[in-house]
Each structure stands twice: as structure tokens, then as C-alpha cells.
Amino acid sequence: MEVSTRYPHAIIIRLAPEILLKAPATRKKFQKHLRNNIQQGMESRGVEYELIGHEGRMQVHTTDQEAAMDVLAHTFGVASYSPIDKIIDGGLEAHKEAAVGLYKELVTDKTYAVRIKRLGQKKKFTSVEMERQIGGCLRPFAKKVDLDNPEVLIKGDVAGDLAYFYTKKIKGPGGFPIGIQGSAITLISGGFDSVVAAWYLMKRGAMNDFVFCNLAGGAYERMVVEITKVLCDKWATGTRPKLYCIDFEPVINDLRANTSPEWWQVILKRQMYRAGCEIAKRIGGDALVTGEALGQVSSQTLSNLNTIDEVSDIPVLRPLIGFDKEQIIKDARMIGTDKLSEKIPEYCALNKRRPAIKSGRNTITKEETKMNFDILTDAVEGCKIYDMFDVSDADVAQHSVFIEEIPENAIIIDCQPESLYDDWHVAGAENYSAGKLMNNLRSLEKTQPYVLYCPFGTQSAVLAERMQKAGYEAYSYKGGIKQLKRLYPNGAEQDDE
Structure with a gap:
């Protein structure tokens, strides 16, 4: 018989394999974070639901299947999920009868196969025995059985006398639940690279706050606020990210007035790192994240990266260091920020003629003695802070421009x-x-x-x-x-x- 629940829809949630491989205490901690993140995602979207644990997995029962699946599609730690067609109680005979009622029209004139996964300790029949019997009931309606490449693949998770039938297995984002790996500060510019870098840190379980060094005024700031909001709304469920916007125009003016143009790119990045590290110190950030990819621009050669790293007193993480631009843009498209990022002009290229591709720490340190570092301190002190989940449409409106x-x-x-x-x-x-x-x-x-x-x-x-x-x-x-x-x-x- 069909199991009656208070909600019309149910979804099986499979945890990322890396979570299941952890020691029991660690696995329990990760599962708790995942549960909390799913709950916050459902509640933020106004989804009515019930979340339960079941045989090492989770199930969400809900009134709004599409909205619930959208939450799961953007929750790190979810390996895959399946909308359940029906939950059937009563043992094998009830399962066979239900399979015919559910799938006889679906398999008509098509090849098919049945896959059964047994859960728990109570196993009256083997998976193979159940596949043969349930599959045999559907044989009169179908073209033939095809175990290798069926047109219709019917799956069932069986625990005791309960069977959960479904035909879809949708891939989730995987990774670790956000919140289990500490806090990172991402230097974000709004372009493809920094957004994708932040996403990869989120996928590995790190909470993200953002530092934006604004080189071009309020219109640029609003574009970056919008991009960061889209990233956080889609992927930062379970956290409360903030964006720290620092007016870098005075810093740029000081740099241009007092240092040699060949070093502008390297010194600019060092100043951005210093700003990021100062914000990290204030809020307890464990690492600095950048979207740098080796050799992509002059400041991202090994020599210049080595020089830039000197000013950071926390680890600098570069998730995209070996990526090419094509892969980064492809990832941005998957994340959902590509259309916004492609509109961001390149503002960091202060010297487009002959920027240095090699530098030495001593040389740059000596060059920086000509600058007034109080300007950077004042810029950081005066930063504007956005709570990304409180940002409204008015905050990113550009009607005045x-x-x-x-x-x-x-x-x-x-x-x-x-x-x-x-x-x-x-x-x-x-x-x-x-x-x-x-x-x-x-x-x-x-x-x-x-x-x-x-x-x-x-x-x-x-x-x-x-x-x-x-x-x-x-x-x-x-x-x-x-x-x-x-x-x-x-x-x-x-x-x-």
C-alpha cells in the first residue's frame, strides 16, 4: 500500500561521498551542518517541508517539489537527489503491483531495466531477486529488457517492507557543507575569476566574506554588489556573508604620484592584499582568496605572485591557479554570474604598456617607501559594509546614472x-x-x-x-x-x- 504523509512530495537526498568517509564523530558534525543549511535554504524560500534522516541519507517531504529541488541543487554537501514517484509499504508483492501501476505506460514500446538498492538490516530478498521479479511484471508492456543502456531506468530503494520508487537521479554540487572549514576573505572584483574562486572555497566548506577594492566609483560598486548578491543568494545558504567595499581611488592616486609605472600592477595588488588582511584580522578570517590564474596577466607570474604574497600574514589561496580562461567562464556560467561578470570592465590594468613581469621583494618594498600608507589605513577605516542577505533592489539600482x-x-x-x-x-x-x-x-x-x-x-x-x-x-x-x-x-x- 502507498504510505500516506502530510506532504504530497518526497525527495531522497544522498550525501557527498567525502562526508560518509569521515570518522563517525566528524561525519555527524558534517551532517548537522548540512541539515542546518538545507533547513535555512528551505525557510529562506518559504518552502513548507519536513527533513528526516533515513538509512544514512536524508529525505525532504514538501508541498513544493520544484522549489525544494532548487534548494538542494545549490546546497554543498548534496551528492545527488531524486524526486520520489511513490513510497510503497507491504513487501515485495505490493512493490510489484505498484511498479506496474506507476511505470507500465512509461515503458511501453521502450527498453527498460530495474535497479534495486537494499537499505538497512532487514533484507528478505536480495537486490537481484527483487529486480527480476519487479522487472518481470513490467516485461509484457515493454519492448525488451536492456541492462546496459535502457531507455527507461526504474530505481527503487528498499528498506524492510518500504520501497521508494523513482526514475530520476539528479546530480548535486557535492563538496562539503558550508561552515565546516572556517572563514575566508575573497578579494572580489566582479569579474569571472574572483567569483568562481569564491565558489570553489564555498564548495569545500568555507564561509566567505568579500572585500572589494573599488577603483572606479559608485556605478562599479553597484555592479559588484549585484554580482556578489547573486552568488550569495544562489550558493551561500547557511551563512551570513558580508561585502566590504573600500574606496581605492585615493590609494591609486598615491601610487601613481609616487611610484614607477612599471611596478604599479604589483604594488596595487600588494595594497589590495593588505586591505584584505586587515579586514580578515577584524572579523577572524583564516585565509585570503583570490581569482589569480598563473600567467593570465602581468601581476600573476610566479615572480610577481611571490612578491605580492610577502604582505599577507594569512594563507593566500588561489583555487584557479591552473585554470585557463575558458574553464573559468564555463564555471561562471554554471554558477549563474557570467552575464553580469562579462559586463565588468578591466580597471586593474593601470599600466597597459610595459608592466613588469618580474619583480623582487626588496625592490618593491623600497619603492613603497615613497607612498603614504595612512591613505590605505583611512580607506579601510571608511569601508562600506553590505550584509548580502539584506541587500535590496534599491541598493543595486542605477537609475541616477x-x-x-x-x-x-x-x-x-x-x-x-x-x-x-x-x-x-x-x-x-x-x-x-x-x-x-x-x-x-x-x-x-x-x-x-x-x-x-x-x-x-x-x-x-x-x-x-x-x-x-x-x-x-x-x-x-x-x-x-x-x-x-x-x-x-x-x-x-x-x-x-
Whole structure:
């Protein structure tokens, strides 16, 4: 007979194998963390549920199967899960009868197989015996049995007289439950790399807080807040992550004014590490996490990484050190942050001409004596702190910077590289790179509004915000060039040569 429960749906949860291999006391601790994280995930989404342990696994009984499975899909420590078609009590004969009722139409004109897993100590029949008998009842309805590559695979977990029938086994994220490996501080920029690095630390059970060294103003900050929120909403269940936003513009100005350009990239990273370590000291962080991959940019050579590491007084973890960019972007797509990260411009490249790919600790330390470290201290002291689960839509809104219509009297500024500007631009738009625009800002009149655009509308947002701070009425065209091309589908926006 079918077992009656207070909820219409049930899901089997299988724990990650690494948890099951632990010593009993450790395994019990990990299971407790996993249970707590699942519970918090269900409650944060308003899912009605009951979570029970059963024969070394867990089961969640719920009114909302889809929402519950979405929680499990994003909870580290879950190896796989299966929505249960039916729970049947009464022994083998009841199981055979139920299998026919459940699956005779599913197997019609198809190949099939039955797999039974016995749980617990009470085993009246072997798994093979049950597979043969239950499978035999379905044989009249199907094309044939195919044990190697069946079109329909029916599974049953049997404990005593209870059988849990299902046909789906969905892979979970695996890893360890968040919270069992201490706390890490991730230096996050909003790009692909740092987000993916944070995710890998979460997967290994570490809680994550984030430090963002802001090089480009409020628009950039809001983009990073949004990306971090998406990462935490999806994957940080069971924790309470915070984002520490540090205004690094004064630090950059000091660096540019007092040190040699060839060392800017290395010194910038050292300053970011110092900021991250200071936040870690305040909140009890055990390690610093970065998205660095060997050789990806000039500051990520072995020589420069060695020089940068000197300033960290806690371990520096680099989960992506051997990854290539293609793999990192693929992971970002799986995590769910790729569309946001691809819009983040590159702000860390202070010296794009000839940055040093080799450095020595003594050389850089001597160069840094020219700087005022009180500026970094003040920047860290003045950091803005976001509790990621309290962040609202208003916190990431960008309405004051973005505009969706171009005023008739607006001066239009194209922020593309010159080669792209030559390929396509709005008629009458003036071409300014970021550096050129900032260097020539005082020469621009303040009598008319300015509308800036770039490929994604992100770098232009940063520049528009800087112009606003300087007293200009400036906006970024929302949606960037892609949206502008929709506005001018016939290409009439191009200048006539």
C-alpha cells in the first residue's frame, strides 16, 4: 500500500561521498551542518517541508517539489537527489503491483531495466531477486529488457517492507557543507575569476566574506554588489556573508604620484592584499582568496605572485591557479554570474604598456617607501559594509546614472576604442577613451547634458558618474551599443563619409 504523509512530495537526498568517509564523530558534525543549511535554504524560500534522516541519507517531504529541488541543487554537501514517484509499504508483492501501476505506460514500446538498492538490516530478498521479479511484471508492456543502456531506468530503494520508487537521479554540487572549514576573505572584483574562486572555497566548506577594492566609483560598486548578491543568494545558504567595499581611488592616486609605472600592477595588488588582511584580522578570517590564474596577466607570474604574497600574514589561496580562461567562464556560467561578470570592465590594468613581469621583494618594498600608507589605513577605516542577505533592489539600482532616451540637446560621447568607433558610432558622437575623457574634462562645457555609451553600458556608467561628481549633467545610455542598434536598426546612426 502507498504510505500516506502530510506532504504530497518526497525527495531522497544522498550525501557527498567525502562526508560518509569521515570518522563517525566528524561525519555527524558534517551532517548537522548540512541539515542546518538545507533547513535555512528551505525557510529562506518559504518552502513548507519536513527533513528526516533515513538509512544514512536524508529525505525532504514538501508541498513544493520544484522549489525544494532548487534548494538542494545549490546546497554543498548534496551528492545527488531524486524526486520520489511513490513510497510503497507491504513487501515485495505490493512493490510489484505498484511498479506496474506507476511505470507500465512509461515503458511501453521502450527498453527498460530495474535497479534495486537494499537499505538497512532487514533484507528478505536480495537486490537481484527483487529486480527480476519487479522487472518481470513490467516485461509484457515493454519492448525488451536492456541492462546496459535502457531507455527507461526504474530505481527503487528498499528498506524492510518500504520501497521508494523513482526514475530520476539528479546530480548535486557535492563538496562539503558550508561552515565546516572556517572563514575566508575573497578579494572580489566582479569579474569571472574572483567569483568562481569564491565558489570553489564555498564548495569545500568555507564561509566567505568579500572585500572589494573599488577603483572606479559608485556605478562599479553597484555592479559588484549585484554580482556578489547573486552568488550569495544562489550558493551561500547557511551563512551570513558580508561585502566590504573600500574606496581605492585615493590609494591609486598615491601610487601613481609616487611610484614607477612599471611596478604599479604589483604594488596595487600588494595594497589590495593588505586591505584584505586587515579586514580578515577584524572579523577572524583564516585565509585570503583570490581569482589569480598563473600567467593570465602581468601581476600573476610566479615572480610577481611571490612578491605580492610577502604582505599577507594569512594563507593566500588561489583555487584557479591552473585554470585557463575558458574553464573559468564555463564555471561562471554554471554558477549563474557570467552575464553580469562579462559586463565588468578591466580597471586593474593601470599600466597597459610595459608592466613588469618580474619583480623582487626588496625592490618593491623600497619603492613603497615613497607612498603614504595612512591613505590605505583611512580607506579601510571608511569601508562600506553590505550584509548580502539584506541587500535590496534599491541598493543595486542605477537609475541616477542610466538613461533610456537621448535628449535633443545632448552631447553624445562614444567610449569605444577608436577602431570600433570607426566601424560603428552614433552620428555626431565624439570619441573619447576613458583616459582621454578624464584628462580633457575641464575643457567640456557644462551648459548641456552628456550621454555616454560603450559596448555594454558599464564603463560609460562609471565615466558618467565621475562627470556627475565633477558637476556635469552626464548619463550612460542603458543597454549600451546593443540597445542603440535596436534604436537605429537601419544603420542611419552612422556618419556619412
